[in-house]
Amino acid sequence: DAKTTQPPSMDCAEGRAANLPCNHSTISGNEYVYWYRQIHSQGPQYIIHGLKNNETNEMASLIITEDRKSSTLILPHATLRDTAVYYCIVRVARNEKLTFGTGTRLTIIP
């Protein structure tokens, strides 16, 4: 799986858009970008994934650069409940262990 790099922590004001970056410069053509988050004391929660097109669902938007070497997860109107550790994972579409790195600890400020 391609290595990913995320900032260790970020703050965002409540009600503003939270933009979480992820670098994956060694991504290969058949690898997808997945985002999960883990709210304190809970199991990780899947957010969104994509291959090369931008994706949007009820939780977030995923913007992948044209060269696919980086991506941004966007939470459009952050709430206090969005405070969590966010994980960016790059891998092929195959059932195998999913490795969670250290992620970005996002704190939403009231």
Added chain:
Amino acid sequence: GAGVSQSPSNKVTEKGKDVELRCDPISGHTALYWYRQSLGQGLEFLIYFQGNSAPDKSGLPSDRFSAERTGGSVSTLTIQRTQQEDSAVYLCASSLSGGGSRANVLTFGAGSRLTVL
């Protein structure tokens, strides 16, 4: 079921005792994963099942740890002769199988918190 169910939610045991943790995955999910998370630490992969077989046991920390899955559904993680360092939250997840991208969309249970005194 609607989600991944794990039991017990909390288990306190004495050092040296055996414990069993149970996971009931989402109906139709043939892939099942066990992870653990010690306090303040990251997620540590333990084992992955495809149906009843375990192609990847690479994360089991010692031979005191074992897991099985029967009927392609419920899985049990057993820890023998528990040690204090086994204290952690044990998380189970399941996902669809096949070559589609949703193979990596894991649904996690709420976890079983194990405390070894």
